Amino acid sequence: MPDVKMVVCCKQVPDPEAPPTAFKIDPTVNKVTLPRDIKPVIGQYDEFALEAALRIKDKVGGKITVLSLGNNIARDVIKKTLAVGGDELILLEDESFEEGDSWSTAYALAMAIKKIGEYDLIFCGRQSSDWDAGQVGLGIAEILSIPALTLARKVEIIDGKAKVEQVISDGYQVTEIGFPSVITVTSELGNLRYAALKGIMAAAKKQPVVWKPADIGLEPSQVGIAGRRVKLAKLFQPAKDAKCEIVEGESPAEAGANLAVKLREAKII
Amino acid sequence: MAFKGVDYYGIEELLSDEEKMFRNAARGFLEKEVEPLVVNAFHKEELLNMKELAPKMGEVGMIGATIPQEYGGGGANYTQFGLLCQELERVDGALRSFVAVQSGLVMYPIWQFGTEEQKRKWLPQMASGKIIGCFGLTEPNRGSDVGGMETVAKKNGNVWVLNGAKEWISEASTADFALVYARTDEGVKAFLIPRGTEGFTQTFTDKKGAMRVGDVGTLALNDVKVPEEDVLPGSTRVKHVFACLNQARFGISWGAIGAAMSCYETALNYTKQREQFGAPIAAYQLVQRDLVNMLIEITKAQLLSYRLGRLLDAGKAKHQQISLAKKNNVEMARMCARTARSLLGANGCSYDYPPIRHMGNIEAVYTYQGTDFIHTLILGQDITGIQAFTRKL
16 A cells, blocks of 8 residues: 555654763752753654654655654754655644653644644654653554554554564564554664765755644643643652672582572572 | 764854754764774774675765765765764774765765766765775875876877876775876876776785774786776866865864864763772873863864864865864874873773774874875965975985
8 A cells, every 4th residue: 555644753852872870860859950961862762663664655655744742852853854764844842842741742742643634654662762651652542542553563564554563572473453553663673774964965955843732722731741640759869779798608619509599588589 | 872072162053953963873873883893803904894884884975975966975065074074083094084085085086077977987886885996196105295296197099008006095905996196298187997907906005003994005007008088087287186185184174073082082981980099080180181181172173174164165265274174183183092092091002992093093194185294384385475395405
């Protein structure tokens, strides 16, 4: 089936490869603070989701609309989605979108997808690369009343349906899902292709469309922190207490046996 | 991406989205595909397999970035090319050499001085990385003294016959063809010579202390016959040779920043972790002085190259300005490599850390593409009006 209409949700997150010591938590306001030199990136799982859509476009043709929600979305980061082959970029960008939870994010994205109108497949990463909640994709499906499949490692279009290989604990299962539907994608699908110079130069000519809450029929009170249904009770860095104990023995074998006894006593094995 | 860059003066804000995107794409590609191969290759002086890597680099748009898209290039501006060179040399100078040679020394002259047929024949294949070229200018007896070139080409009917030798040629043994300069009765001309041409020998030079992951070697020309259609018609004078060198020299000015960034970042992280006398060595004043000196020189070099890129894009850059940037930035990277090596103490002598590898590479860069002395004299002539290259004894 040619020309599959796809929406891919991509979130801008702080670079997860930044050293953990760079992230500071302020427990008085329950917030993570980042130094300025930690650059944002597109969430890794969202990149896999985009790659899934690009492979479908390569094989059977289609249109990819990338959707991103946040505030101060870095253009040089998010336009990578256009450089690799996305056709259109819509940013839900406003101060009021900040600090939402999975529900308020899914709700705003679903309203934007409704406004986009025509869609066959909605791709999301299996979870974000910052909070790891893993709920937004399924939330969008619930709000739009469409089916969803999770943890896709391969997606193909066959006879007007998506044939999906889903990762399970001991392998994978093959399932089919009709249109329209939501598919969340996992790392086994493979990395997003590199942005090539020609794609970057072509993307430079495209400008993202920016929608505010009112553009998708929402009040500022329905999005971001105001629209949260989950309250963050406490955010803090757990104190870690590390102790080192040398397990001795007359021989390596005896030391090993002594270690095993201690691990058993500690109920680790 | 693990590397966050060195940007003390907010140069990031001066870059366009597409400039940052291309830099980031190159950084991501190189960190994943190339960087893990470099240390062992350098240690063993085993060449990176450019026949395998070049097509991948071509896909990302790293080869011939500034060449127009109609000839397979990327249509990038000079700042994008510079940022690419920075990322390449941050990984290893030989990679930047490879790209600078392909783009600035082989593709650029074909594009500027070649026929339409030559452009269509060579440029798209080179941009895709399917074909590798080399640039034959330096000779065993003629380095800086380009005008004294000993390789000659004599016309015999519709064929040129070349004799001579070229030395210290990047990609010499790998190249599918060479762009070779030779003295003729009609001036210095550029000849395109495919691999395997009778009398044309390509040899690898080993036992180098620099650029050990890159192919460097010699070209020997023994009655090599080149048909007229493989001569670049627009390149007839030494000044046309320098037009190509200016491309590569600009790339070097950015590449040197990449090497220096690598050294600075390594030294900064190391000195913050390494403890002596009960404190991280970064807590000591002498160490801080060294770190700050590196940062200051890198920042100045960045501003220089950034401005130079914008001048080139506007068509306003003088070749003397390119000399200034090449000379300054390479000297800066040389200082950073030595300083970082020293701050790392004995570990600085290990290839487990990049400074000593950059230190070797930057010595080659200090000499090639116009030695530091030559660039000094170019600038000296520009400000005094008196040339000091030659003297009669």
